Structures are given as structure tokens and as C-alpha cells.
Amino acid sequence: MTQILSYEDASGEVRGWLAYDSASAPLAAGGCRMQPGLSAGELSALASAMTLKQRVLGLNVTGAKCGIDYDPRAPGAQEALGGFLAFLHDELHRRFSMGSDMGTRWDTLQRLAAARGIPSIKYAVKKAQRLTDEDFFARMACLEDRxxxxxxxxxxxxxxxxxxxxxxxxxxxxxxxxxxxxxxxxxxxxxxxxxxxxxxxxxxxxxxxxxxxxxxxxxxxxxxxxxxxxxxxxxxxxxxxxxxxxxxxxxxxxxxxxxxxxxxxxxxxxxxxxxxxxxxxxxxxxxxxxxxxxxxxxxxxxxxxxxxxxxxxxxxxxxxxxxxxxxxxxxxxxxxxxxxxxxxxxxxxxxxxxxxxxxxxxxxxxxxxxxxxxxxxxxxxxxxxxxxx
Missing domain, CATH: 3.40.50.720 (NAD(P)-binding Rossmann-like Domain)
Incomplete structure (x- = not known):
């Protein structure tokens, strides 16, 4: 059953959602979008598609998707995205492995997350895979190799x-x-x-x-x-x-x-x-x-x-x-x-x-x-x- 976590900033101008497709696996993975007109329903459908990808590969992971209804080229986009990541602080530590998606970049998400006390947007993998910090970050560093x-x-x-x-x-x-x-x-x-x-x-x-x-x-x-x-x-x-x-x-x-x-x-x-x-x-x-x-x-x-x-x-x-x-x-x-x-x-x-x-x-x-x-x-x-x- 889909679970939706809803977000709204203090001004009421930025709305966002995290959609979990199910709670059947220890980890949920999916990207973060920044797109004007984005809706919870669209994220739910994308989370379901992410689950199919994990299942096809035989992984013990379920699907998720998150994002905010905001134009990534508009003034204040970085602040809007950073506030949303702060809202996801606990989820990114325990359950949600985030990636980049439409309107977002991997390096930007990592930087904004670190500024809000989140070691990595994929830090939940550490818990799900039962890794030490040293092992987790050694594997993550591989992503930056050219x-x-x-x-x-x-x-x-x-x-x-x-x-x-x-x-x-x-x-x-x-x-x-x-x-x-x-x-x-x-x-x-x-x-x-x-x-x-x-x-x-x-x-x-x-x-x-x-x-x-x-x-x-x-x-x-x-x-x-x-x-x-x-x-x-x-x-x-x-x-x-x-x-x-x-x-x-x-x-x-x-x-x-x-x-x-x-x-x-x-x-x-x-x-x-x-x-x-x-x-x-x-x-x-x-x-x-x-x-x-x-x-x-x-x-x-x-x-x-x-x-x-x-x-x-x-x-x-x-x-x-x-x-x-x-x-x-x-x-x-x-x-x-x-x-x-x-x-x-x-x-x-x-x-x-x-x-x-x-x-x-x-x-x-x-x-x-x-x-x-x-x-x-x-x-x-x-x-x-x-x-x-």
C-alpha cells in the first residue's frame, strides 16, 4: 500500500511529497524531482515503477519517489529544495535511498543534504546493508571515480x-x-x-x-x-x-x-x-x-x-x-x-x-x-x- 509523506514550507509556497510504494522491504529507493505542477499522484505512480525495477533485478528493495512542486530554474530553488531535504532528514537516515531525477542533480542533493546533517542521500543503505561507515563511504566514493x-x-x-x-x-x-x-x-x-x-x-x-x-x-x-x-x-x-x-x-x-x-x-x-x-x-x-x-x-x-x-x-x-x-x-x-x-x-x-x-x-x-x-x-x-x- 502506498504511503505518502506530505511537506509544506513555512510560507505555504512550497509543497512536496515522499511516496513509498510499500513497506515490505528494509529499504526504499527512488529519485527526487523538482518540477512545476508535480503531484503526489504522479510520485506514487513513479514509486510503483521503481518497485518493478527492484523486483526485476531480484533486489530486496521497494520503490519510492519524492519531489517538490517548484520550477528548478526559478529564484529560490536551492532554498526550496534544501528545506525539503531537511524535512526528509529522518527518512534518509533510516529508510529512503535517494537519487537525482528531473530538475535535480546528484552533487547538488549531496551538498544540500550535508548542510542539513545528512551524511549522504543514500545513507539509509548503510543500515539496510548492515555496513560500517567506513565501508559505506568507500563504496559511495566509487561513484565519483571518472x-x-x-x-x-x-x-x-x-x-x-x-x-x-x-x-x-x-x-x-x-x-x-x-x-x-x-x-x-x-x-x-x-x-x-x-x-x-x-x-x-x-x-x-x-x-x-x-x-x-x-x-x-x-x-x-x-x-x-x-x-x-x-x-x-x-x-x-x-x-x-x-x-x-x-x-x-x-x-x-x-x-x-x-x-x-x-x-x-x-x-x-x-x-x-x-x-x-x-x-x-x-x-x-x-x-x-x-x-x-x-x-x-x-x-x-x-x-x-x-x-x-x-x-x-x-x-x-x-x-x-x-x-x-x-x-x-x-x-x-x-x-x-x-x-x-x-x-x-x-x-x-x-x-x-x-x-x-x-x-x-x-x-x-x-x-x-x-x-x-x-x-x-x-x-x-x-x-x-x-x-x-
Whole structure:
């Protein structure tokens, strides 16, 4: 049963909520949003989606989501967010493992939390995993280690999306080089692009709210990633700009990766999409109607709570092992986990003659929470035998 903790600042101008999907596990995990018009109902739905991510991975963690109804670009945003974190002080010590989300940044949340006596926005993991302070902070420090152009914290979610996308293309029958069309070049999109760069996978088109750039031979990702985050995509490759941002959905690619915003692909666009596979990383990145239209055409779809599972997976890889891992080990484990999970997803869909989304729900249903067990350390996709039957 969903539990909602409600917040209102002294002025009555800032409202916020923390939604717990259930109390069945020792730890609840999810991001913090700062978004105008945010509601408790929206956070409840997102918390439920977070639970599915934990269950698919076999983790003893339930879902949560929090945030404030506030414009992150408005004056006073930092003060508003800091007040909300002070309200969450006890929850962040005992039960709630927070991450960044729409309108917030990891480093900002950590800084604001520390100023209010909260050692880390993930400090509740220490209790749930029965760690010493020394062990907890040694593992957390790994998130700040740089791997390539980005830190592990910046790369972890996108890295799983990268490998989920490659796995989807392979499952769709692509045997040669995989060509990618990427929607979104924010935090998640840039991290996925870094993964494609590492794997020598050509990204033939990238689009954001400002427009689309494309090159059938592959865009210069290294140059694009070296630019300031938040730079509009058309400015990243001005000689490769296409007339409309919707050009992304007609690009000759093997997999479309959705890494920004909800309902990115209309049913009409889904009916014409040339890609044999789609990997969704953004929450609600694909409406169910569009997902169904793709399924009816035989397009393989990795649903959002599989493609967007990277943050949860990285916590398993950080806190599950007996000893703190290196950042490179976390990324390598994430890639292995993503490939095995996607293989299991499509095998389950074939075996039960159902959609990938329904197959993913079957995978999630295998896990039962245990209030007395540690949160991490039992993901079936990281064991020698792979997924459980």
C-alpha cells in the first residue's frame, strides 16, 4: 500500500511529497524531482515503477519517489529544495535511498543534504546493508571515480541503457554493426552515448527538444560529448542538422533509444518506424498505445522499467559484493547484467507468447521482499547460472 509523506514550507509556497510504494522491504529507493505542477499522484505512480525495477533485478528493495512542486530554474530553488531535504532528514537516515531525477542533480542533493546533517542521500543503505561507515563511504566514493569522460555516477544509468539497446538489436536479428538513433542528449542520453562510443557502435541520429542531427556513417560522439552539458543538439553538429527533430524517427537505424521525456513516439510515428527494435530508458518514454503498435508490427521493445534500470543495477553492483568494487567493475557488471536481462526478457516473451512488457512483469513477480534480509546481494543476473527459472 502506498504511503505518502506530505511537506509544506513555512510560507505555504512550497509543497512536496515522499511516496513509498510499500513497506515490505528494509529499504526504499527512488529519485527526487523538482518540477512545476508535480503531484503526489504522479510520485506514487513513479514509486510503483521503481518497485518493478527492484523486483526485476531480484533486489530486496521497494520503490519510492519524492519531489517538490517548484520550477528548478526559478529564484529560490536551492532554498526550496534544501528545506525539503531537511524535512526528509529522518527518512534518509533510516529508510529512503535517494537519487537525482528531473530538475535535480546528484552533487547538488549531496551538498544540500550535508548542510542539513545528512551524511549522504543514500545513507539509509548503510543500515539496510548492515555496513560500517567506513565501508559505506568507500563504496559511495566509487561513484565519483571518472571512467572516460564522465564519472560512474553520471554513467551508470546510461550504461545499462546502452547494453539493453545493443541486446535488443541482436534479439531482433541484427548480426552486423548496430546503428543507433538516440532521442535525448541530457544526463541519460549523454551517458548512453558514451557507452555507444566505448563499444564502437555508430549513432546515426540524435535529437532533443531543439532539433535533430544525423549522419548515416555515424556522428562524431567524442566531439559531441566534449561539449558543455545542456548545449542544444543542433549546435553540437551544425553541419549535420536535419529540418525537423522528428527526422530521428525516420533515420535508418537498428534500434531507437528513448532517453528523454514521456510519450516520445506517437502511434503514427510507431507505424512508420524503420527500426526493428526500441529501447526505452526514460520513465513513461513510450505510451502503451505506441508500444502496442510496435509490438503488432514485430518491433521488439525494451520497456522503460527494464531500459531505465541502470541506477538500481549499479547499487546492486556497488553494495552487493563482499568488498568495494572499482568503478570499471561496476560498469562491466552492469553491461553483463543488461545483456542477460534483455535475453531473459525476450526469451520469456517468446515462451509465453506475450509482449515484452508483460514478460517483464512476469520477471518482477518472481521476487518476494524479506523485511529481515539485506537489501542487496542476490541479483540472479550477476550469478554464474544467470537468471532463475
Amino acid at each position: 571512467v572516460g569522460l564522465l564519472t560512474l555516477s553520471q554513467r551508470r544509468a546510461g550504461h545499462v541503457l546502452t547494453h539493453a539497446a545493443i541486446g535488443a538489436a541482436r534479439a531482433a536479428g541484427v548480426n552486423g554493426p548496430v546503428r543507433v538513433a538516440l532521442q535525448g542528449f541530457g544526463t541519460l542520453g549523454r551517458a548512453a552515448a558514451h557507452g555507444f562510443l566505448d563499444e564502437n557502435v555508430p549513432v546515426v541520429a540524435v535529437a532533443d527538444e531543439h532539433g535533430c542531427v544525423a549522419d548515416p556513417h555515424g556522428l562524431d560522439l567524442a566531439r559531441m560529448l566534449a561539449t558543455e552539458p545542456g548545449t542544444p543538439v543542433p549546435r553540437l553538429a551544425p553541419d549535420r542538422v536535419r529540418p525537423q527533430r522528428e527526422s530521428l524517427f525516420t533515420a535508418e537505424a537498428d534500434v531507437l533509444v528513448l532517453a528523454a521525456g514521456a510519450d516520445a513516439l506517437t502511434v503514427q510515428a510507431a507505424d512508420r518506424l524503420p527500426c526493428p527494435a526500441v529501447a526505452v530508458g526514460a520513465n513513461y518514454g513510450l505510451a502503451e498505445s505506441a508500444e502496442q503498435a510496435l509490438h503488432e508490427r514485430g518491433v521488439l521493445v525494451v520497456p522503460d522499467f527494464i531500459g531505465g534500470i541502470g541506477g538500481s543495477a549499479s547499487m546492486e553492483l556497488l553494495f552487493g559484493p563482499a568488498r568495494p568494487p572499482a568503478a570499471e567493475q561496476v560498469l562491466a557488471g552492469s553491461a553483463r547484467l543488461a545483456r542477460r536481462l534483455v535475453d531473459d526478457l525476450f526469451a520469456t516473451a517468446r515462451r509465453h507468447a506475450t509482449t515484452p512488457r508483460r514478460a517483464a512483469l512476469r520477471l518482477a513477480a518472481r521476487t518476494e521482499a524479506d523485511a529481515d534480509a539485506p537489501a542487496y546481494g542476490r541479483c540472479p543476473y550477476l550469478t554464474a547460472g544467470g537468471a532463475r527459472t
